[in-house]
Amino acid sequence: MAASSTAQLLCANRPSVNRPSFLPNLPLLPPSPSSLFTSSSKLHVSGSRRSLSYCIKASSDDTSETSDVGEVFSGLKEKWDALENKPMIIIYGGGAALGVWLSSTVVEAINGVPVIPKFLELIGLGYTGWFVYRYLLFKSTRKELADEIEALKKKIIGSE
Missing domain, CATH: 1.20.5 (Single alpha-helices involved in coiled-coils or other helix-helix interfaces)
Structure with a gap:
C-alpha cells in the first residue's frame, strides 16, 4: 500500500467469527497503524453492520482540532494567572469536591x-x-x- 501525505485508504474484511451481540464489529487493522497515520490526520470510517468490509480513510486537513484545544488551555492559563488569591480557589474547589463526594455517600446510604x-x-x-x-x-x-x-x-x- 503506498503512503501519501494527503490521504491513505485501508480496507479490511470483517471476520466470519460468531461474536456475542454485545461486542461491536470492528474492522481489522494492520499491526502498526501508527506508522500509517500522522498525528494531524482525521480518521473516517465508512461501512455498515451489514456490509462485509470496512474502509478506513485518513486524510490531513488544514484546520486542526488540537489548535482549538490549545486555545482553550491558553485561555484557562491566562485566567489562572490573573487570579490573585489562588490558594483560596484551590480550597473552594477541594471543598466542592468533598461536598459532592459526601452527598453521594449520603444518597447511596439512603438508597440502601x-x-x-x-x-x-x-x-x-x-x-x-x-x-x-x-x-x-x-x-x-x-x-x-x-x-x-x-x-x-x-x-x-x-x-x-
Whole structure:
C-alpha cells in the first residue's frame, strides 16, 4: 500500500467469527497503524453492520482540532494567572469536591434502606402534582410564576 501525505485508504474484511451481540464489529487493522497515520490526520470510517468490509480513510486537513484545544488551555492559563488569591480557589474547589463526594455517600446510604427510596419518590410525585396544579394548570397562575421568575432573575443579577 503506498503512503501519501494527503490521504491513505485501508480496507479490511470483517471476520466470519460468531461474536456475542454485545461486542461491536470492528474492522481489522494492520499491526502498526501508527506508522500509517500522522498525528494531524482525521480518521473516517465508512461501512455498515451489514456490509462485509470496512474502509478506513485518513486524510490531513488544514484546520486542526488540537489548535482549538490549545486555545482553550491558553485561555484557562491566562485566567489562572490573573487570579490573585489562588490558594483560596484551590480550597473552594477541594471543598466542592468533598461536598459532592459526601452527598453521594449520603444518597447511596439512603438508597440502601429498602423503604426510603420509594417513600421519597412518592413525595416527589406529590410535589410535582402540586406544582402543576398550583402554577401550570391555569393561565393566571402561569403568569404569576413567570413574574416570580423574572423577580428572582432581577434579584440575582442585582438590577433591583
